[in-house]
Amino acid sequence: MNQVSTASVALTPERAAPGRGMRVARATLVLLGAAGLAWGAWVMVDTVRIARLPGVALWVGAAILVHDAVIAPLVFFGGVLLRRAGRRLAGTVVAVLQGAIVLGSIMTLIVVPEIVAQTQGRAPENPTVLPLDYGTNLAVFWVVIAVLGTAASAALYARASRAGRRRPL
Amino acid sequence: MYEAQRSLASPARNPRMATVIGRLLGAAFLVCFGTGLYSHFLQQPLPGMRFPTRPEFLYQFTEGTHIIAGIACFPLLLAKLYVVFPDLFAYPPVRSFVHLLERASIALFVGASLVQITIGLLNTYQWYPWPFPFRQVHFALAWVLIGSLALHIGIKLPIIARFWRKRTDYGPGTDHLTDAVPAERVAGTEAERLWGSSRSTGLTGRLIAYLDATPPAAEKVSRRGFLATVGVAVAAVVGLTAGQTFAPLDAVNAFGPRKKGVGQQGVPVNRTSKQANVTEAVIAGWVLTVTHGGVERSFTRPELERMPQTEVTLPIACVEGWSQMAAWRGVRLRDLADLVGAGADTSFKLVSLEERGSFRQTQMGPEYVRDPLTLVALELNGETLDLEHGYPARMIAPGRPGVLQTKWLSRIEAITA
Numbered sequence: 001m002n003q004v005s006t007a008s009v010a011l012t013p014e015r016a017a018p019g020r021g022m023r024v025a026r027a028t029l030v031l032l033g034a035a036g037l038a039w040g041a042w043v044m045v046d047t048v049r050i051a052r053l054p055g056v057a058l059w060v061g062a063a064i065l066v067h068d069a070v071i072a073p074l075v076f077f078g079g080v081l082l083r084r085a086g087r088r089l090a091g092t093v094v095a096v097l098q099g100a101i102v103l104g105s106i107m108t109l110i111v112v113p114e115i116v117a118q119t120q121g122r123a124p125e126n127p128t129v130l131p132l133d134y135g136t137n138l139a140v141f142w143v144v145i146a147v148l149g150t151a152a153s154a155a156l157y158a159r160a161s162r163a164g165r166r167r168p169l
Numbered sequence: 170m171y172e173a174q175r176s177l178a179s180p181a182r183n184p185r186m187a188t189v190i191g192r193l194l195g196a197a198f199l200v201c202f203g204t205g206l207y208s209h210f211l212q213q214p215l216p217g218m219r220f221p222t223r224p225e226f227l228y229q230f231t232e233g234t235h236i237i238a239g240i241a242c243f244p245l246l247l248a249k250l251y252v253v254f255p256d257l258f259a260y261p262p263v264r265s266f267v268h269l270l271e272r273a274s275i276a277l278f279v280g281a282s283l284v285q286i287t288i289g290l291l292n293t294y295q296w297y298p299w300p301f302p303f304r305q306v307h308f309a310l311a312w313v314l315i316g317s318l319a320l321h322i323g324i325k326l327p328i329i330a331r332f333w334r335k336r337t338d339y340g341p342g343t344d345h346l347t348d349a350v351p352a353e354r355v356a357g358t359e360a361e362r363l364w365g366s367s368r369s370t371g372l373t374g375r376l377i378a379y380l381d382a383t384p385p386a387a388e389k390v391s392r393r394g395f396l397a398t399v400g401v402a403v404a405a406v407v408g409l410t411a412g413q414t415f416a417p418l419d420a421v422n423a424f425g426p427r428k429k430g431v432g433q434q435g436v437p438v439n440r441t442s443k444q445a446n447v448t449e450a451v452i453a454g455w456v457l458t459v460t461h462g463g464v465e466r467s468f469t470r471p472e473l474e475r476m477p478q479t480e481v482t483l484p485i486a487c488v489e490g491w492s493q494m495a496a497w498r499g500v501r502l503r504d505l506a507d508l509v510g511a512g513a514d515t516s517f518k519l520v521s522l523e524e525r526g527s528f529r530q531t532q533m534g535p536e537y538v539r540d541p542l543t544l545v546a547l548e549l550n551g552e553t554l555d556l557e558h559g560y561p562a563r564m565i566a567p568g569r570p571g572v573l574q575t576k577w578l579s580r581i582e583a584i585t586a
Contacts, residue, residue, distance in 0.1 A: 022326060029323030036316020037274075044309035048301060055300030056284075063283035064276060071247070072254050079179070080383050091387030095394030099401065106244050106402050107409075111424050114294050121296030125444055128437035129295050130426055137423040141409075 075102075090160035093153045100149035104142050111138045178255070180388040181395035185339070187252045188332040190399065194245040195318060197238045198282075202315050204235035208488060209308060211570055214534070222540045225567035229486035232570065233414035236293060236490025237407055242286045244402035248395075250279065271324055278317035285310045293426045293489045304527075413491040427491035433555040436485060436493045439571055442556045445523035447577045452522065455561045457545065461509035461583035468505075470561045473547060476500045481542045487571040497565045498548035503539050505581065513539055516584045519564055522577035531573050532584065537566045545578060 044053065079098065086094040115134050123129040208231065210218060221227060263269045285307065292303050322329065331339055412422025412429070419429050427437045442448070456467040468476075479501050486492040506515065514535045521529050537543050543566040547554060554560040559576030566574065 022330070026323045026326045029319045029326065033316045033318070033320025033323055036312055036319055037277075038316070040309050040312030040314075040316055043312055044306070047305040047309065052301040056306055059284050059288075059299055059301075060277070060280035063287070064280040067250060067279070067283060068254075068257060072250070075251065080380060083383050083385075087384045091390040092394075095390050095397075099394055099398035102398050103402050103405060106247065107405060107424070110240070110243060110290065110406060113291060113296070114424065114426065117291065117294035117296035120298070121291075121294060122444070123295055126295070126438065126441050128427065128432040131428050131431045132423070132425070134424060141423065 089153075090156060092156045092160070096149055096152045096156060100145050104145050107141055108138065178385075180391040182252050182255060184328050185332040185335070186392065186395070187249070188329050189396070190245060190249045190252055191329070194242065194249050195322070197242050197245055198314060198318055200238040201235055201242070202311055204231045204238070205308075205311055207231050208235065208570060212488075212573065214532070219534055219536050220568065222536055222542070222567045225483055225542060226486075226492075227568040228570055229414065229484045229492040232486055232488060232490055233411070233492060236289075236414070237411050239286055239289050240406050240410055241403045242282075243290075243406060244399055246282055246286065248399045248402075274317060274320055274324075278314070278321055281310050281313050281317065285314055293491075295426075295489070414486075416494070425491070426489070427487075429493055432493075433557045434495075434549050434552055436495050436549065436558060437487075437491060438557050439487050439489070440526070440576075442577075445521075445526060445577070447522050447556070449556075452556075452561055452577065455522075455579075457562055457578060457581070459505050459509050459581045461506070461511040461515070462585055464509045466509055470547065473500050473545065473562065476504065478547075479541070479544060481544060481565070483542060483565055483567055485565075485571050485574060486569075496550050497544055497546040498551075499544040499546035499562065499565070501541060502537075502543045502545055502564070502566075502581070503541070505545065506538055506583070509583065511538075511583045518580075518582040518584055519573075519575040519578060520580040520582070521575050522579045528572040528575070531575060533564075533566070533573070537569065540567060542567045545581075 044056070048056070078101065082098055082101070083094060086097065111134050114130060115138075117123055118130045118134070208228070211220060211228065214220075224230075259272075263272065288299060288303060288307060291297065292307070297303055406424075408418060409421055409423045410425040412418035412420070413425030413427040416429065422428060429437075432438055456469050457473065458465060458467045460466075477500070478498055480496065480498045482494060482496050484492045484494045502517075506517070511517075515538065516535055517533045517538055519531050519533055523529050543564070545562050546559075546565045547562055549555065549558050554563065559578065562578045564573070564575045564578055
């Protein structure tokens, strides 16, 4: 009983920040993590044919590349452009526009492969797979975002201008 | 590399935000791992494993949750990568061997996470554009991810501990991520620091001057806007797809790979009779054969129809995350087991008419065999079972994945130890 409570106190990060509990917790997690990784690697070579493994490595590498070299720079320059274009706008308006674009982009990222899959995978053989008109739905989604985003921006802009008039510089 | 880091500076990129988003993403990973493991063992039980048969919608719930949490990982993972992205340009790139290992482990973690959620998503679309088997790699990567997660938390634990709770002052030495770039460096523009004037020269100069002239984001608005965007994005990707399993959201199911009620007799199918090569010719002269030891009994469909019939309402719940409630009518499996004298602790092997497929032969533990809701189903939603749903007869049991609800059932063999 006493031991248990000592251990739980020691593992509370704040109390143990520089102390022994932190070191023990970190070592445990690192060892467990390494074990999980090793087990995953073993499961991989045990269940997947060796000839298929380069394909897995290729996909993992390509995923890093696609994110770091394509998605992240696009997001960065998109953000810069938007902030410059909106330099006369209130920060809240820029934030709303940014959020709307990000939201639409994430949904597009998920739904475009779905539209492609309607003609590519097993879906053409099975009418109950991917039965909806995802292209139209995505277009409607963008329209809804645009309308809501514009409305919210207009409201925020109006509020900011009123506040600006009350407190002239 | 300071200029790269400074250009990337954003009020949303700080260790507190990394902790907040990381907690949510970590929780989603754990949920996916737990529900995935449950589904894995249902399909490939270790010797002696037994599973709960109640509530009947248990698998519908766990697998629906698996897919919902998986799709929520898209905005969460992208947000997490956005927050920590400047760390990619840490300088010096490698400080020590341990630091190299740490960076390599994060690269693996990031790459494996992206691949895992991507192939998981595409699997729900039944599209497999990769050069490796889905199930095996998805399972192996799950262990890689959960190991990487533990490792990552272990490495970052002091930072996580410091930023776990919201505070106004996180103390000295928060030298993580871009916000910690010394104030004096941020004071002047980058062009002035490099060339002594803000006059732009060459392409790089113009680019940096352009970036310098970009107004900084307002701190509080930017952070709140970021969190709100992540929240709304999670709500949107989940809300507009979860209707494929969660009935109250059916009306707003705009992007789910399946739609409730779409399919023969109002039920979607995972594999059509054509894909399984089960034709009228294959089912001609069909009988259901039940064996136990030396005892073997065969039943025609009319014979099964004359036996006591039971009606149950059970979901078909697919590993791909969709589910559909349906009314089934047929013969209790335990009645058939009794007819061949199988005991209460007998497991059965179920064999389908289909010639190929990973689930042509499956096993069913005694907890399902003896369950009063487990049927050899002959009717679906008040009609004779459609060929797409396994005519002449299929299994339906509570709390099992759809792939184990054997269609075109042909043989039921007791497994005698």
